[in-house]
Amino acid sequence: MHHAPRPCSVAIALGSHDLTVADTTADLYSRGMAPLVVMTGATSPTSAARMPLGEAVHYRRRALELGVPESAVLLESEARNTGENITKSRALLESTGVEVTSLLLVSKPYEERRAYATLRKLWPSVDAVCASAPMTYDDYVSAIGDEDLVVAMMVGATQRIIIYPERGLIIDQHVPAEIHAAYGRLCDRGFTGRLVRDESRTEPRRV
CATH class of the missing domain: 3.40.50.620 (HUPs)
Known part of the structure; x- marks a missing residue:
C-alpha cells in the first residue's frame, strides 16, 4: 500500500x-x-x-x-x-x-x-x-524457507482481492489486467493450494 x-x-x-x-x-x-x-x-x-x-x-x-x-x-x-x-x-x-x-x-x-x-x-x-x-521477494522467500508456499499464498491473496467484494467481505480494489494474467499463469503452473475452492462459479476470470 x-x-x-x-x-x-x-x-x-x-x-x-x-x-x-x-x-x-x-x-x-x-x-x-x-x-x-x-x-x-x-x-x-x-x-x-x-x-x-x-x-x-x-x-x-x-x-x-x-x-x-x-x-x-x-x-x-x-x-x-x-x-x-x-x-x-x-x-x-x-x-x-x-x-x-x-x-x-x-x-x-x-x-x-x-x-x-x-x-x-x-x-x-x-x-x-x-x-x-x-x-525484497528473494529475501522474503529466504526468510520463510519455502518458495512454493510463498507463491501459493500470493496467488490465494490475489484471488480473494478479486472475488471477496462480491461476497461482501472486503471493499472493491482495482486489479490491473497484468495482475489477472499473472494470476492465471501461476494457477496454470499449479500454485493453487491456497485458492478458495467453494462457489467455483465466482473464481476470477483469467485474462
Missing part, C-alpha cells in the same frame, strides 16, 4: 505463519508508532506446524523477546481469518476501554492490500496505516 508509518492508537498484528509480522510490530512499537499492540490469530493449515500454540501466542513471545513489555501486548487467540482478526481485535479493544481512532495494520507484505480492504469494510470509521517487513 506504500503507507508511511506514523503514530497510531494501536497496532494490530494479523496472525499468520510468518514471524516477521511480529518482528515488524515490535519494531514499530520501539519507534513510538503505537503504545499498544494486539497479537491476533489462532492456527491455520499453514501455521499449525510452525506455531502449534497459536499464531497470537507465538507472535507475543517474539515481541516480548524483542523488548515489547507485557503491559503493552493484548492477546486475541481465536481469530481464524482476516475478517475475524479485525472484528475480534476490535471487540477486545472495546472491552478493555481502549479508544481507537487510528491503527497500524501489520501483515505479510503481500497481504497489505487485502488486509486494508477488509478493514475498510468491517471497521470503516478508523484511520488505518498498513505496514509489513520491508523485504
Whole structure:
C-alpha cells in the first residue's frame, strides 16, 4: 500500500505463519508508532506446524523477546481469518476501554492490500496505516524457507482481492489486467493450494 508509518492508537498484528509480522510490530512499537499492540490469530493449515500454540501466542513471545513489555501486548487467540482478526481485535479493544481512532495494520507484505480492504469494510470509521517487513521477494522467500508456499499464498491473496467484494467481505480494489494474467499463469503452473475452492462459479476470470 506504500503507507508511511506514523503514530497510531494501536497496532494490530494479523496472525499468520510468518514471524516477521511480529518482528515488524515490535519494531514499530520501539519507534513510538503505537503504545499498544494486539497479537491476533489462532492456527491455520499453514501455521499449525510452525506455531502449534497459536499464531497470537507465538507472535507475543517474539515481541516480548524483542523488548515489547507485557503491559503493552493484548492477546486475541481465536481469530481464524482476516475478517475475524479485525472484528475480534476490535471487540477486545472495546472491552478493555481502549479508544481507537487510528491503527497500524501489520501483515505479510503481500497481504497489505487485502488486509486494508477488509478493514475498510468491517471497521470503516478508523484511520488505518498498513505496514509489513520491508523485504525484497528473494529475501522474503529466504526468510520463510519455502518458495512454493510463498507463491501459493500470493496467488490465494490475489484471488480473494478479486472475488471477496462480491461476497461482501472486503471493499472493491482495482486489479490491473497484468495482475489477472499473472494470476492465471501461476494457477496454470499449479500454485493453487491456497485458492478458495467453494462457489467455483465466482473464481476470477483469467485474462
